[in-house]
Amino acid sequence: MQVYCTKQHVNNGSNRFCTHCGEPLPLPVGQLVDKRYKIIRQLGQGGFGRTYLAEDKNQGDQQCVLKEFAPQVEEPQDLQKAKELFEREANVLTKLQHPQIPRFHASLQEKLGGRDFFFLVQDYIDGDNYYQLLEQRQSQGKTFSEEEVLLLLEKILPVLAYLNSKDVVHRDISPDNLIWRRSDNLPVLIDFGGVKQLPASQGFWFTQLAANNTLLGKKGYAPEEQLRQGKVFFSSDLYSLAVTALVLITGKEPQGLYDSYQGMWRWGKEIKVSPKLEAVFKKMLAYQPNARYQNANQVLKELPTKMSTKPPNSYITKIKTMIVAPGGKQGKQTNKIISKIQSQTQLISNKIPAPVWLRPFIVSLGGTAAVGLIVAGTFAVVNGVIRAVSSISVPSIPSISLPIGQPVSDKGKSSNSDILSRRQQLEIPEGFFIRMVDNLFYTKHPELQGRSLTSSAEDGRLRDEWSGIADNLLQKLEQANLSSAARRKLGSYSQKDFDTWRRQASNGEFGNYTLNQLTKDTYAKFDRLFPGQERGKLNQQTYGQIWYAIAADQVSKVKSGN
Incomplete structure (x- = not known):
């Protein structure tokens, strides 16, 4: 496994420090800190270090956030100031007790790779x-x-x-x-x-x-x-x-x-x-x-008081319409169902092609945003399902005829909890993932457009099929071996990215590597993963995003000279 420092130097996944510049590398998934906190995935990074989602093994695997202190500074006075800010944050957080401020748990020191690292442990904000x-x-x-x-x-x-x-x-x-x-x-x-x-x-x-x-x-x-x-x-x-x-x-x-x-x-x-x-x-x-x-x-x-202050329907009503959990079991939110919701925002409305059984774990599938970070998704989950499927013309080279891929066997299909864990580890945004699985599901079953799946035994096969599609998509994304940065941006790529690459190629930033070669190399990898997709007509919100992610990684490799 390869990992990258912030300067995009390639390193072996077992390294703790970049062999090119000495920068501390991300902690690997599964790493135990203080023999207690198991790293689930990296959430983000800044000038003073990285932030990780972790499980507290002493608290029944309760999720928390580890904020790492590993400042990228050279001058002694800058390092001293960084330490001061880190210690200040810990001291102030111990005094703050408010339900809308992440609760502080502990600060700790750990020796990793021969160097001392410091961490703050805080509440995970979903x-x-x-x-x-x-x-x-x-x-x-x-x-x-x-x-x-x-x-x-x-x-x-x-x-x-x-x-x-x-x-x-x-x-x-x-x-x-x-x-x-x-x-x-x-x-x-x-x-x-x-x-x-x-x-x-x-x-x-x-x-x-x-x-x-x-x-x-x-x-x-x-x-x-x-x-x-x-x-x-x-x-x-x-x-x-x-x-x-x-x-x-x-x-x-x-x-x-x-x-x-x-x-x-x-x-x-x-x-x-x-x-x-x-x-x-x-x-x-x-x-x-x-x-x-x-x-x-x-x-x-x-503040003005006459204006209505009803919650934004784009992401509030999603929570209030959770009914049953997958597999037909009653969810914890059953007793909190709102009896009357405006028809234009009901997720159970016929206008919204998202299975009712899926809604309860749409939220849990994407519990990825945490302290200090941002993971895209909640708003996109609802609105991405509502809006009609749109297509863009992804820059392409002449199309060639490819065989249609064979469907993946259901044997060994992952459970919903496995899907959640794998999606989180891959850092794939919730909005993109749910939107793409829904799109694939309804493309296969156009007759179900306008009707919601239920928790009944009759819909069990369809629920299993949705999970199978989700599992297959994760397998493809794992096979793509995309960088963390490319995966995190899935759902946010657009034609502007390609325009940027075109400008960079014109300015000679790619050396002798051309835009046509970028397109050709990207399709070569994309076609191996998704044979049968018609070139030039990839959906902007689904396959097009993966195409761009592959291209983004290729651009990074070209720029770094690898």
Whole structure:
């Protein structure tokens, strides 16, 4: 098995450090940390290390998150600051007890490959972050409504009020640090790596590293005093939250919403919201910290109240329509079924081609988003099933006639729990996986379009068939031997990716390797996996995504010279 460092150097899977640059490599699946935490898969990584989904063997295999401290810095003072931030996060998290903040369990030290590694252990948050939810909506030409953003503000501002009461400022609020939690549909604030507790006697934070200020926060989201001066107020978080809200409403990055030349936000042009909400945003975004609201409770008091705040139907109703678990057993949510749901959002509606029996574990199949990360899927599961199948013309070379592949035998077919585990280990986004299996299932059974499968014995064969299709798809994706990065992006590829490769090839970034050769090599591998698929007519949401993933890996190999 090959693994890659962040610089895309190829390494043997048994290595703990990159043989080319010395960078720590991801912990392998199955690795035990502190003889207790078993690594399930990597969730993501940043400048200070990686984050992993793990099982706590001392707590009945309860899932948790391990946040690794392995900073990629060289200067001693930078390493010291990284350690300070890591220890600070642990110290602050021990003092925070709020249902919308991941619970801190422990910090620990482990010697791996001859070096010391440090880890934080936190709650696993099952859900998707708001940046991924936004990306899924944008793929359908949509963004968050003002109504939905108002609901988000109403649910997250009390969390900031709690932090204010503890003299804590987060310093890194953005769409990817807010997770929509599946269990209760509430936003959860994650990633407290930049947090620092405010001394009661001070009006702001001012941290120094030698002669240089410690500047934390994302460009575009963090206010001027934070990015340029290292100063942080309670109102700094409110500024970042307002930017987050505008990004969700407009679908544009902060740089596209702010005129840096004139020093003004583009109200009425790029940003179009109701007058009352605009007034609130303007005060949250005031340039001078003392001109903003001074705490979260002040914002709550001035939020518009006349607007409806019903939950976003795109991902809330999915939870409320769970009825029975696969195999005919009653699910835990049976007693919570809502008797009346608007017809246009019912997942049991005839308009939605998703088996009723499948809904309960659509959620569990994708429990992949966790603290600090984002895994795409929840929104795409519902809307990807609803929208009609669309096709794109994937760049191709002249088609050739290929034999149709033989169906895979049901012998040895995996159970639903096996499918869940394998999909999680492969880091395949839930939305893409469910959408593709559903598409294959209904393509095989067009007569079932418009009718939902039930938990009855009569539909048992069809339920088993769906699981068989899911198992077969996982086998194909395992055979594809895609990189983790390519698998994680399944469901998010588009023609823009190919346009980027075309531009890079034209600029000579591929050396003598041509775009035609890329297409030819990609189809050569794709055709071996999925013989019989007509070239140039691959579905954008299913087979086309796998084609692009194969191509993306090929581009990476060409660039690295392998």
